[in-house]
Structure formats: structure tokens, C-alpha cells
Amino acid sequence: xxxxxxxxxxxxxxxVGRKPRVVILGGGFAxxxxxxxxxxxxxxxxxxxxxxxxxxxxxxxxxxxxxxxSGDIATPIRSILRHEDNVSVRMAExxxxxxxxxxxxxxxxxxxxxxxxxxxxxxxxxxxxDRWRKHSTPLxxxxxxxxxxxxxxxxxxxxxxxxxxxxxxxxLTFVVVGGGATxxxxxxxxxxxxxxxxxxxxxxxEPEEARVILIDAMPAxxxxxxxxxxxxARQELEDRDVEVILDSPVxxxxxxxxxxxxxxxxxxxxxWAAGVEPTPLVQSLGVExxxxxxxxxxxxxxxxxxxxxxxxxxxxxxxxxxxxxLPGIAPVAIQQxxxxxxxxxxxxxxxxxxxxxxxxxxxxxxxxRKSAVGVxxxxxxxxxxxxxxxxxxxxxxxxxxxxxxxxxxxxxYSYIAFGRGSRLIVGDVHERNALPAETDTDSESEAA
Amino acid sequence: xxxxxxxxxxxxxxxVGRKPRVVILGGGFAxxxxxxxxxxxxxxxxxxxxxxxxxxxxxxxxxxxxxxxSGDIATPIRSILRHEDNVSVRMAExxxxxxxxxxxxxxxxxxxxxxxxxxxxxxxxxxxxDRWRKHSTPLxxxxxxxxxxxxxxxxxxxxxxxxxxxxxxxxLTFVVVGGGATxxxxxxxxxxxxxxxxxxxxxxxEPEEARVILIDAMPAxxxxxxxxxxxxARQELEDRDVEVILDSPVxxxxxxxxxxxxxxxxxxxxxWAAGVEPTPLVQSLGVExxxxxxxxxxxxxxxxxxxxxxxxxxxxxxxxxxxxxLPGIAPVAIQQxxxxxxxxxxxxxxxxxxxxxxxxxxxxxxxxRKSAVGVxxxxxxxxxxxxxxxxxxxxxxxxxxxxxxxxxxxxxYSYIAFGRGSRLIVGDVHERNALPAETDTDSESEAA
Numbered sequence: 001x002x003x004x005x006x007x008x009x010x011x012x013x014x015x016v017g018r019k020p021r022v023v024i025l026g027g028g029f030a031x032x033x034x035x036x037x038x039x040x041x042x043x044x045x046x047x048x049x050x051x052x053x054x055x056x057x058x059x060x061x062x063x064x065x066x067x068x069x070s071g072d073i074a075t076p077i078r079s080i081l082r083h084e085d086n087v088s089v090r091m092a093e094x095x096x097x098x099x100x101x102x103x104x105x106x107x108x109x110x111x112x113x114x115x116x117x118x119x120x121x122x123x124x125x126x127x128x129x130d131r132w133r134k135h136s137t138p139l140x141x142x143x144x145x146x147x148x149x150x151x152x153x154x155x156x157x158x159x160x161x162x163x164x165x166x167x168x169x170x171x172l173t174f175v176v177v178g179g180g181a182t183x184x185x186x187x188x189x190x191x192x193x194x195x196x197x198x199x200x201x202x203x204x205x206e207p208e209e210a211r212v213i214l215i216d217a218m219p220a221x222x223x224x225x226x227x228x229x230x231x232x233a234r235q236e237l238e239d240r241d242v243e244v245i246l247d248s249p250v251x252x253x254x255x256x257x258x259x260x261x262x263x264x265x266x267x268x269x270x271x272w273a274a275g276v277e278p279t280p281l282v283q284s285l286g287v288e289x290x291x292x293x294x295x296x297x298x299x300x301x302x303x304x305x306x307x308x309x310x311x312x313x314x315x316x317x318x319x320x321x322x323x324x325x326l327p328g329i330a331p332v333a334i335q336q337x338x339x340x341x342x343x344x345x346x347x348x349x350x351x352x353x354x355x356x357x358x359x360x361x362x363x364x365x366x367x368x369r370k371s372a373v374g375v376x377x378x379x380x381x382x383x384x385x386x387x388x389x390x391x392x393x394x395x396x397x398x399x400x401x402x403x404x405x406x407x408x409x410x411x412x413y414s415y416i417a418f419g420r421g422s423r424l425i426v427g428d429v430h431e432r433n434a435l436p437a438e439t440d441t442d443s444e445s446e447a448a
Numbered sequence: 449x450x451x452x453x454x455x456x457x458x459x460x461x462x463x464v465g466r467k468p469r470v471v472i473l474g475g476g477f478a479x480x481x482x483x484x485x486x487x488x489x490x491x492x493x494x495x496x497x498x499x500x501x502x503x504x505x506x507x508x509x510x511x512x513x514x515x516x517x518s519g520d521i522a523t524p525i526r527s528i529l530r531h532e533d534n535v536s537v538r539m540a541e542x543x544x545x546x547x548x549x550x551x552x553x554x555x556x557x558x559x560x561x562x563x564x565x566x567x568x569x570x571x572x573x574x575x576x577x578d579r580w581r582k583h584s585t586p587l588x589x590x591x592x593x594x595x596x597x598x599x600x601x602x603x604x605x606x607x608x609x610x611x612x613x614x615x616x617x618x619x620l621t622f623v624v625v626g627g628g629a630t631x632x633x634x635x636x637x638x639x640x641x642x643x644x645x646x647x648x649x650x651x652x653x654e655p656e657e658a659r660v661i662l663i664d665a666m667p668a669x670x671x672x673x674x675x676x677x678x679x680x681a682r683q684e685l686e687d688r689d690v691e692v693i694l695d696s697p698v699x700x701x702x703x704x705x706x707x708x709x710x711x712x713x714x715x716x717x718x719x720w721a722a723g724v725e726p727t728p729l730v731q732s733l734g735v736e737x738x739x740x741x742x743x744x745x746x747x748x749x750x751x752x753x754x755x756x757x758x759x760x761x762x763x764x765x766x767x768x769x770x771x772x773x774l775p776g777i778a779p780v781a782i783q784q785x786x787x788x789x790x791x792x793x794x795x796x797x798x799x800x801x802x803x804x805x806x807x808x809x810x811x812x813x814x815x816x817r818k819s820a821v822g823v824x825x826x827x828x829x830x831x832x833x834x835x836x837x838x839x840x841x842x843x844x845x846x847x848x849x850x851x852x853x854x855x856x857x858x859x860x861y862s863y864i865a866f867g868r869g870s871r872l873i874v875g876d877v878h879e880r881n882a883l884p885a886e887t888d889t890d891s892e893s894e895a896a
Contacts, residue, residue, distance in 0.1 A: 052605060071517040078649035088651045091605040108609060157500060157539040161556060201526035203536045 019044045019086075020114035022344055023104055025094045025281070027054050027077045029330045030119035030313030033337030039084040041345050046111060048104070050093035052076050055142060058330060058394060061182060063145035064271075065189035066153065066197075070142045094120070096284040099306050115347070117340055118285065118295070119312040122276035122328065132253040136270035139182055148271065152190060155269050156198050159205045170266040172210040175258045177250050178273035179216030180223065181365040184233060186271050187214040187242045188368035195241070212242045213267075215260050217249035217274075222365055222373065224327060229373040232382045236367045250274075276328070278315040285309065290317045299355035301340050310343070312336045318356065326358055330397070335359065364390045467492045467534075468562035470792055471552055473542045473729070475502050475525045477778045478567035478761030481785030487532040489793050494559060496552070498541035500524050503590060506778060506842060509630060511593035512719075513637035514601065514645075518590045542568070544732040547754050563795070565788055566733065566743070567760040570724035570776065580701040584718035587630055596719060600638060603717050604646050607653045614714070620658040621715040623706045625698050626722035627664030628671065629813040632681060634719050635662040635690045636816035643689070660690045661715075663708050665697035665722075670813055670821065672775060677821040680830050684815045698722075724776070726763040733757065738765045747803035749788050758791070760784045766804065774806055778845070783807065812838045 020043045024031045027049035035047045053074040062068040081087045096105040097116070104111050124138035137148050152174065159171035172194075176187045191212040198207035214221065214237060220230040221237070221244065234244050248261035258265045278293045287305050289295055294317035296304065301316065303309045313333035318326050326332045335358060343353040362376035364386065372390040374381035381389060468491050472479045475497035483495045501522040510516040529535045544553040545564070552559050572586035585596050600622065607619035620642075624635045639660040646655035662669065662685060668678040669685070669692065685692050696709035706713045726741045735753050737743055742765035744752065749764065751757045761781035766774050774780045783806060791801040810824035812834065820838040822829035829837060 052601060069517045069519040076649065082648050090609065091602075092609065153500060154539075161538065161540065200530055201524065 020348055021046065021112065022115045022117065023048065023111055023113035024117045024119060025049075025104065026119035026121055026313070027051070027089075028057070028119060028121050028313060029333035030121075030337040030340075031117065032077065032080065033334045034117055034119065034312065034341045035081055035087050035337075036084065037338045037341030038344060039087065041086065041341070042348055043086065043115075043344060045084075045087040046090055047077065047081065047087060048090045048092055048094055048106065048111070049077060050091070050107075051142075052078070052091050053142075054080060056397070057140075058397075060139055060142070060145050061185040061189055063142065064139055064148040064152070064186065065193055066149050067189070070146065074142060094281055097281065097309075098284075099286065099309060102308065113308070115308050115310070115344055117310040117312055117337075118282060118315060119333070119337065120279040120281050120315060122314045123279050124272055125275040125277035126272070127274075128250070128253070132250075132272070135253045135255050136177065136272035138272045139186065140276070151269050152193075156194075156202060156205070156207060156210075158268070160202050166266070168205055169211075170256060171268050172205065172207070173265060173267040174210065174212045174269045174271070175265060175267045176212065176214045176271040176273055177216075177253075177258075178271075178275065179214055179218065179221035179244070179246070180273060180275075183214055183216070183271070183273035184221055184237065184365060184367055186273060187212050187237060188240060188366070188371075190271075191240050191242050192368050213245060213258075213265060214242055215245045215248060215250055215258070217247070219247045221246070225363075225365070225373060225375060226380060229375065229380055229382060233365070233367055233373050236371050240368055276314070282311070282315050285311075292317075300343050300353035301336055301356050302343070302353070310340045312340055320358055320360075327363070329363055331361055331363075332358060364393065366390050468796055469494065469560065470563045470565065471496065471559055471561035472565045472567060473497075473552065474565075474567035474569055474761070475499070475537075476505070476567060476569050476761060477781035478569075478785040478788075479565065480525065480528065481782045482565055482567065482760065482789045483529055483535050483785075484532065485786045485789030486792060487535065489534065489789070490796055491534065491563075491792060493532070493535040494538055494561075495525065495529065495535060496538045496540055496542055496554065496559070497525060498539070498555075499590075500526070500539050501590075502528060504845070506845075508587055508590075508593050509633040509637055511590065512587055512596040512600070512634065513641055514597050515637070518594065522590060542729055545729065545757075546732075547734065547757060550756065561756070563756050563758070563792055565758040565760055565785075566730060566763060567781070567785065568727040568729050568763060570762045571727050572720060573723040573725035574720070575722075576698070576701070580698075580720070583701045583703050584625065584720035586720045587634065588724070599717050600641075604642075604650060604653070604655055604658075606716070608650050616653055617659075618704060618714045619716050620653065620655070621713060622658065622660045622717045622719070623713060623715045624660065624662045624719040624721055625664075625701075625706075626720070627662055627666065627669035627692070627694070628721060628723075631662055631664070631719070631721035632669055632685065632813060632815055634721060635660050635685060636688060636814070636819075638719075639688050639690050640816050661693060661706075661713060662690055663693045663696060663698055663706070665695070667695045669694070673811075673813070673821060673823060674828060677823065677828055677830060681813070681815055681821050684819050688816055724762070730759070730763050733759075740765075748791050748801035749784055749804050750791070750801070758788045760788055768806055768808075775811070777811055779809055779811075780806060812841065814838050 022038060022043045022045045024034055024045065024047045027047055031047060032054050035045055038045045054077050056073040059068060059073045063070050063073060078089050081089060092106040092108055094104050094106055102113050104113065124140050126133050137151060138144050139148060155171045159168045162168045162171060174190050176183045194210035195208040222230045222233050237244050245260060250258060250260050252259040253270055256266060256268060258267055258270060282289065282295050285295060287295060287303055295311040295315055296317045297311050298304050301310050301312060303311060313336060314328040320326055336356060339356045346353050362374060364372055364374035366372040366387060370384045370387050372386040374386045374389060470486060470491045470493045472482055472493065472495045475495055479495060480502050483493055486493045502525050504521040507516060507521045511518050511521060526537050529537055540554040540556055542552050543555055550561050552561065572588050574581050585599060586592050587596060603619045607616045610616045610619060622638050624631045642658035643656040670678045670681050682692050693708055698706060698708050700707040701718055704714060704716060706715055706718060730737065730743050733743060735743060735751055743759040743763055744765045745759050746752050749758050749760060751759060761784060762776040764784065768774055784804060787804045794801050810822060812820055812822035814820040814835060818832045818835050820834040822834045822837060
């Protein structure tokens, strides 16, 4: 630590009054909280993100299932950081990192740093042939969510127009691959709009007969939760007529079907929620990563190899006191962002940094209307009260007054009227959507 | 009229109990109101639209300028017509009309009618070389509005990243071609977000110095309004620092400039609001159209040539008692939709149809915050009261409780906090946006 501080001081020695520059890559939970916590510190902060907004990812599935619009869960980063005078925001994609010259290459230039925080998060991880990527849609970005919403809503339209029972069933079958939080939420929500929203709008088909099938290679949904809660979630899904296929890795995904466990499921809509991996940018750090592609960090969240570089959030690998890796969830990212900011303040003060200590406040997942599971310390929550708690916590964390209010109204409306206000099919489905029947070319351009 | 009724009866004679089928093409103001007014009539109604939503077009410019999200001004057609048991909705694009066999060809099939209502509205009209279409964006669909929003917001980001004053100015110059209601609203709103919203979010550039230039070939903005109000609107725009260039047709639009009146304006963002023309579908009716491409209709809104076919809304040409063509505005379309529905009821009752009589309740246009102009009978409205009236009327007409509430909240929020809640750049600007500097290929796919 001492060495690096000496280095820092010497590198600034020639430039009287120049504040150290902290470059933060990624405006997710980790990066954004780091930037906010650096407000007023004697450093110049540049937050770089390829989007102009911070996304509240835990509610992204609501955009994909027409419960919220994208504006409800995303806020321009510039607005959030408007009052932090020492923080500037740059909308650009980081394409590489050169640690030797302390430079980040951007799609349209480059930027030098004194300290770097890499917090670029994850992207969907695919295994299996390339066509899997083509014939399924992930849920990681706003664009993914809008694409999924279009596909799901359009599937009902196609079913309504079809003449034969087989085609109708194919369009009314939705497969979700991956039984983690995202998969469970998506399966529950698709089943919900089919049975409670769509059912009122269609004349020919019976939307409530839509099949929703959740597939996971593991023997339980919501891995990482206590067995009792996993089992409760599975039971709740089945009570809502979601078919849950466990212990069965997907064998194939084609334009009109999914193969699993020896069965062929005819379907036109496949949600890919089977896992994520760090963005490829982390490779340009040139450090050894874990099998999952994460960057191991020292207890203070800096690289072992480079005391000027922090890795934060989902891309960082750090174990807790019990030797368990910290999960890739928002609370970890938020606390790490805040911790890294504190470390920077210590470093510019010439003090040594502290070890990151994760305060586990629990985790929650919702299964659908009135149902959720959660772990808070030794408490296991489930059912309606867990759902209320989930609702409350998510509203609380949403950034920005307007969003909170608007989300609350949308939810209240959904809850009272089952309306699903954002049920628009935007974008030209005929051209842009990965509709296998019509656009089964070799181009991969429509995939992720 | 008698002939056609005889024909109608005979064509149904062989099919006991089969109700006549009314096919409505287009779920805009005309088509949607026709469908609603046919609720409970002894006919089978099929409303066909290529989108799944009805769009409240008068507020589309608010989506383009980040004041509202698309979900606020669009409602699924199925939801609106949920309770009309004799109405079904089909999401499909109509590609042709064969009047001899009373058939509409759809992108994915065909449908036969006893009566047809064509209400497919207009699309942007271009004059000048093809590159004009490529280097400007119209404002007609939700996708257009989202593309424009992306371009406008992205222009500020690009300006912030630029190094030289010339490039910054280029990105901060916005040209609106066409001084009709859409052009005036867009120019006013872009100026407003620059001066009152963006100004708080950027560090390097001065968004309030953004130039907004409104160009029209005619000597006044808001043609069709009394001269006093046109002049007031021009004055209001100039008071808000919009540069208004009148009497000057655009001479050229290129990737980085607009040429008009001998000047070259360096710009990266051009809004095309210079006119509309009926959708090409009306050509397949095989009737003679006006110079503007509209379909002349008989006083009861049916074609002169075919008593089974109605033309409604913006595509129909009909003169009022003073010999003036009815304008292409929502109230005309709404009243025509209702009238056509009444005519159908008369026809199936074996009665003769009535002539359409437009009840002119006036028209309004907004220029920006606290400013609008309107004509109601002999009254000329302008200023703050006109704006309040405009606000009230638009809220009143928005379909659906939730939308009204959500719009009201967004507006109240904008008004109090100048927040512009929907300021997200969605879609991949680098790939999909018509950014001339980066994607100046020959492909026209990103245009219109």
C-alpha cells in the first residue's frame, strides 16, 4: 500500500494542483455508488458508461412483461450525478484498458487515470451451439427487455391469427431456460399476464391456456436460497401452472422447439436466463480470472497486481468470512462502490485502505403477484408478507422521486385492475424481431 | 343507395343468420371510433392494424422530446375494444384491396368484407433527393419518436465529447423542416429541453446555447390558422430563441448540413415535418385521387365508385359547406369514424345514409410551456390560457384512465421540476441510429 501511495504522490508531483483522476467504468450499482460517494473528495471523477442511464436491473423483468415502461426503471446518469461537481459523465463504450500507461481506450478516444474502477458487470452467458443465441432472448439490457416484451405480446397475436391447433399451441408455449431469480420472475410474470391480462383481450384463443415451462439443469430453482425456500418457490410456480423441469440441462434450442430431458417442446419464445459472465473488457486487465471469468481482488477491492485498479460488483471475485464467494447481487455492488470510494479518499490522504466487509442484509426474489421468498439473517420469509417486503424494498431503492411515484402508480394499477399498462409492441416485429418462421437466415445480427 | 342495399341483402341471402362483416383498416382515430360505434350493431367487425396499439398522435412530439414515454400515449387496441363483443382485432398489415372480390390482402392471409372502411392515415411525404430521407427523421410513428429522442439526446452527448468548437456547434444545432403544428411543437420542445433540462446535466458544453432552427417554404408558421395567431406563434418561437426561417424552401439536406436560403447550416439532427401523404394502400382502391393523393368521397363518406367502401380520416377528401377541404386533424377523423358506423347501421336496416356534417369545435397547437394558440369558432386563443385549454383538452381525449393519470403526473412533474422523466437513449445508437458520421453507407434501411 505504501508503495502505491508513494507512486501516486510522485506521479502528481510535477503538476501542482492537479487532482488525481478516478475513472469509473460502468454506471451500474457499483460504479454509480462509487461516483456518488466520491462527491466532494479531492479527486476528479469521470464515470464512463455506454448507455446514458442507470438501470434498476432487479425490475427489468417487469419491463419485459409489460408491467412497467423502461423509463420507470432507468434514470439518466447525468441527472443522478447533477449535483456532484467533481464528477463528470461520459457516454462511451470502453474497449480496452492499458494498465502500463494507465489508459482506458474508448470507442471514440481514450482517457487516462490515476485510479481506475472497473465495474462493467456481466452479460448473458451462452453454452451450446450458436443457434441457441439466435433462437432465444436474454434479459440483461433495456433493449433485451423491450425485445422480449415484443416477442411475448406478438406471440399472442400470432396465436390469435393461426388456423390450426398445433400452431396456436406453439405460439402459446413459452420456455424459460434458467431457474435463478430472473428465470423464476419471468416464468411467473408470463404466466400471470397470460392468465389474468391477455385472457380478457383475445377472442379466438384462450390465453389462460398458455404453457410456461421453466427449465434448469440443477435440482432446484433459486439456487443459493435455503432448500425450504427453493422448494416453496417451485411449489408456488406449479400452483400458478408453470411447468418446472429440474435436473435437466437443455439439449437443443431451435427456431420452433426446445429439447430437454428427451422431450420436444414446440415453442416460438425462449427466454435465456441460464447465466451470466463478466463483460469481455475485464480480459484487457491482463490478470488471471476465475473459472467464471471473475477478477480476484484483494480485501480492499483492488487488484492484487495493480494498486491503482479496483474491480467492483459482479465482475469481482471475493470470498466472505466463511470462504463463500460474494453473490452477484445489487447490495454487494452498492456496498463495494461505497467502499472503493472510501479507499480512494484514504489513498489520497496518504492513509492505508480498509478491507471490504459485506453486510449481508439478505436477499429476496418474487415469484409473482402476492408471492416471494427471502432470507434476512436467519429469517426465512415467504408468501404474501415476503412479497409486500419485496415491493417495499424495491420501491425504496429505486432512484429518483418520479420513478418511485410512477412505478408505484403502475403497480397499484396493475394490482387493482390487472391492466399492464405498457403492453405495446414497439419496433417492427416483422423486420427486427428474431421471428424464426420469417427470418431464419444465418445472420446473427438480431441475437444478443 | 338503394342498389347497394339490394346487393347487400342478396349477397347474404344464401347464408341464413350470417351477419354482414365490416372490415376496418387502421386503428387510428377514425377506425377506432368506427369500431367502438359499431358495438352491438348487427354486424361482425374486424379491425385490422399493423400495430397492436392506438396512438394518440397529437402528443407524439412529447415522446420524441423525452416528456412522455410511449406507453403514456398508446393503448393496446384489444384493451380499448375489450367489451365490444362483435368486434375482433387483427394485428396485420394490409397490403392490397380487391374491390371486385371484396377482399383485403394481409401480410399473412386475406379477409373478405361486406363493408370496408379504409382509415390507414398518412405517412411522411418527402420531396427532394433520396438522401433527404436518409439524413432526416420524421415524426409519425412511435418508432420515429423513439429514434428522434435517441438522436436528440445523443447529440448532446456527442457535443460534450467533442474537442473543437465547430463540432460542438454542429451537434448542438437542430433543424426542423416544416412549420406546421408538428414542426412548431418540435422546435419549441427541443429548445425547451436544451435551455431548461439539459443545461443542468452537462459540464463542458452549454446546452442552453443549442440552436434550434425552424424552416418553412411558406411565409408563415401554422398555416391554416388566422394570420394573427400564426404571427403570434412565430413571435413566441423567436422569444424562446428558436430561429424561424420562412418563405424559404429547403435546398439540400446532407449528413452534416442543411442548405436553405443561400445559407449552409452545419447540423447533425434534422427533423422532417414538412408534410404527409396517404399511405400507399389507398392506391389499391383503384380510384382517382386528388393531387395530394387523397380519396374523394361522397357526402356519406363512401367512395363514389363503390357503395361498400368508406374512406375515413386523413386519407379522405371532402369539402365543407364553404368549399374548403376538411383538415387532417383528429376531430374530423373521430367524427367521420362515428358517422361511418351510423351509416353501416342505416345500411343494414335498409335505410339510406346521411351526409357527413363536420362540427368544427376548433383547433389548437402548442408552442411550448405556457404557450399555445387556438381557434374556437370566432374566438382566437393565445398565451397561457390557450395552453391550459390545450392541456385540458388533450388530457380529456387521451384514452384510458391509466394513461390520463400517468400523463398528468409526468406533466405535473415536468412543469414543477423540469425533469423530463423519459430521457433514456434506448436502442443501440452506434448501430441503429442514422448517425451520418459513422454510418454513411448507401443503405436506406435506417430511414423513415
